[in-house]
Amino acid sequence: MTTLLDLFTLVAVSAGTFFFFAGTVGLLRFPDSLTRLHALSKADNLGLGLVALGLIPHAENLLSALKLIVIWVLVLLSSASTSQLIGRALRRGRK
Amino acid sequence: MTLLSILDVELALLIVGVAIWTIAARDLFGAVVGYVAYGLLLAFVWIRLYAPDVALTEAAVGGGVTGVLLITAGKRLGALKNAVPDAQPRLAFKLLTAALAALVACAIGAAVLMLPDPPPSLAPDAAAAANGAGAGLGNPITAVLMSYRSFDTMLEKVVLILAVIGVWSVGTDKAWGGAPAPFRKAKSYPPMVFFAQFLAPVGVLIGIHLFWAGANAPGGAFQGGALLAAMWMVTMMARLVEPPPVDAQWLRLSLVAGPAVFLIAGLAGEIVAGSFFAYPPSLAKPIILLIEAFMVLSIAAALPMLVAGPPSERTDP
Numbered sequence: 001m002t003t004l005l006d007l008f009t010l011v012a013v014s015a016g017t018f019f020f021f022a023g024t025v026g027l028l029r030f031p032d033s034l035t036r037l038h039a040l041s042k043a044d045n046l047g048l049g050l051v052a053l054g055l056i057p058h059a060e061n062l063l064s065a066l067k068l069i070v071i072w073v074l075v076l077l078s079s080a081s082t083s084q085l086i087g088r089a090l091r092r093g094r095k
Numbered sequence: 096m097t098l099l100s101i102l103d104v105e106l107a108l109l110i111v112g113v114a115i116w117t118i119a120a121r122d123l124f125g126a127v128v129g130y131v132a133y134g135l136l137l138a139f140v141w142i143r144l145y146a147p148d149v150a151l152t153e154a155a156v157g158g159g160v161t162g163v164l165l166i167t168a169g170k171r172l173g174a175l176k177n178a179v180p181d182a183q184p185r186l187a188f189k190l191l192t193a194a195l196a197a198l199v200a201c202a203i204g205a206a207v208l209m210l211p212d213p214p215p216s217l218a219p220d221a222a223a224a225a226n227g228a229g230a231g232l233g234n235p236i237t238a239v240l241m242s243y244r245s246f247d248t249m250l251e252k253v254v255l256i257l258a259v260i261g262v263w264s265v266g267t268d269k270a271w272g273g274a275p276a277p278f279r280k281a282k283s284y285p286p287m288v289f290f291a292q293f294l295a296p297v298g299v300l301i302g303i304h305l306f307w308a309g310a311n312a313p314g315g316a317f318q319g320g321a322l323l324a325a326m327w328m329v330t331m332m333a334r335l336v337e338p339p340p341v342d343a344q345w346l347r348l349s350l351v352a353g354p355a356v357f358l359i360a361g362l363a364g365e366i367v368a369g370s371f372f373a374y375p376p377s378l379a380k381p382i383i384l385l386i387e388a389f390m391v392l393s394i395a396a397a398l399p400m401l402v403a404g405p406p407s408e409r410t411d412p
Binding site for chain 2: 074077078081084085088
């Protein structure tokens, strides 16, 4: 059971790290701000979500597991909102 | 070298890199963003130094509040630039500034290099005092701040109030008693309103938790207060609430509440426990929590007022 959980953590955190890597590559390589925002949201949402999910089996207790999920939800919310705000500022700047 | 120490060295190099980039950035906004990133990276350094209390403060103040303050200041500078002809400082003046900055850096460097070995430290005394009678808290950092260095902690809050008075006094005579200008000129934008409505209750809860947990775990009045301040600023940015007039009685009372309660408790200690800022051991924890609760209030009121700026010309309530 422990091996299985460890394996789950390994797979989930690796997948999360991959999304962070992909997001960073996108941030550096994409041509304009809107596509860069698109790349960042992948790292924030999926990457962090997978890392948090992978760490849950290793949480000390139920409360810390819940805290991990709350952190992910808060980052989801703030990254979605700030992307919206940055996108709007960009659109206004173009006009 | 182990993997962790390699990461530490990389973190240190990254910070130096970001610091140089921040200084070298020509664009004001870019420099502010660099400074915020620098603050957040510093928070990681404090965590690696096993100082989570300092890390929390650095993240909240260095990364958060200072960032908002600098961006707002930058925006106002941008508006000013159009009005005043931009006079470039002369070369001699620039050289003098650079020389003075280098002198300060050299003096700090010399002070660090000339430290006696082992360095004189108050830490053992402070730890003993924090564990001793009258401290009454599980978190030694909070115990040191509230019991061992209580006068300094009180004066820090007084400095915050002085800063608010300084900012307010920049306003014109006509604007005195009015409210600072709203955070944004534009009317509220739905995603920002949604964000503020969702985040503010969660942030307020976490802020109060940080203050409450600060008695026994990393956290404390300043960290909790800074988070509450941030939540107030977020709601003001969404135009859900407007900055209050500077002569509002509740605002002034909340600003002075922290230091005032602290000072009263300190003077009471002279009578009850026999020395200034001494707490009777059996009541130490409730008294400290009471003082801290009012300090949270003062910090949560002072930081947004610093960002909101002086009262504006608009006189309508």
